[in-house]
Amino acid sequence: MSIKLSPDKKLAWRIIEGKAYILNPEKSELHCLNGVATSAWEYISKGLEFEELCEKIYQEYDVKREVLVRDLTELLQELRKKSLIK
């Protein structure tokens, strides 16, 4: 069963000029995401599952599906490592 993705509740974030800025008060860190990662972050904040996230991004960007899945998997790993998503 797929698990719904969601940002950590302690975070504060804004999307400005097409980029997500995420403030982690626990670690006093500010993270900035690039365009594609920002799109993914918006969907993550809506509580999508991984497969749904892949489908949404696949529809938005001109990319091979296997490349997209690999890149999004890496992105989620990175976001988890930085305690930005559950």
Next chain:
Amino acid sequence: MRKNNLETFLESLNSTDNYKAHSALLKVTTKEEGGLFVNSRGKVISEIKFFRDNDRKIQLVSERDFKVNSYLRNGNAHFERQDFSGWLSLKDYRGTCKIAGNQYSFNSFLRIIFSLLAVELGGVLLHSSGSCIASGALLFIGKSGSGKSTIIKNLLVYPNNRNKILSDEITLVMPSNNDGYNSFSTPFFGTLEGRLKITSKQAPVKKIFFLKKSNHFNIKKLKRNKALERLLPNIIFFLKDGFFAEKVMSIAAGITEKIPCYELSFTERVKKNEYKIISG
């Protein structure tokens, strides 16, 4: 009898023009035992007690000693460092704190309280020096060594700018009634402490500059996202809490939306034509 540093500092908080400006946010008074009252729209903090120097000798020697542990528990903001420990109720703004009896510890504690109340009221404390011109305040933002004091000293030579300094280290930025932001002086100084006369207490914020030391002069307007990226690390805030992080983010987003922000590269001396560009 010669006064110690703490007594001198507390007196200066109450008596000199340099410090009165911060009454926009707080009013500090003292009692015999070092009590502190902080008024903000009628709210009061009390029962602040100082350790006497003889009771507890504190030496801050490593970077870790300066790290503030702050957290929210049961509606109270707790602040702990090696030389102070206290809490503040966010309901009625009362609390207690024990502080080592020296100016530096008290100063650090006061920064924490200032930063919390500022955010509560929709503003922030910024690592910034500030200078006033006719149309408003110019804020120069940067960490230690970025040139905040240098640029202020530079601007003092121009007659229109003389005696119109808000701060060389930390300014308070609060929302104004006309949908903009006002900047205020604070009781916190940098390298110009004791050498700088602060006569300007508040002014509407006109421009924000992020400082970059360079061998040439240049001003670059920043996009809003870049301004936010530069502004957030320069906001002074200690409480590690999601609700307050959201507030800080919201305030920072508001400031970068309403105030034009620039990157300012400058040399040791700001020339007259450069001053015109900065203040224009």
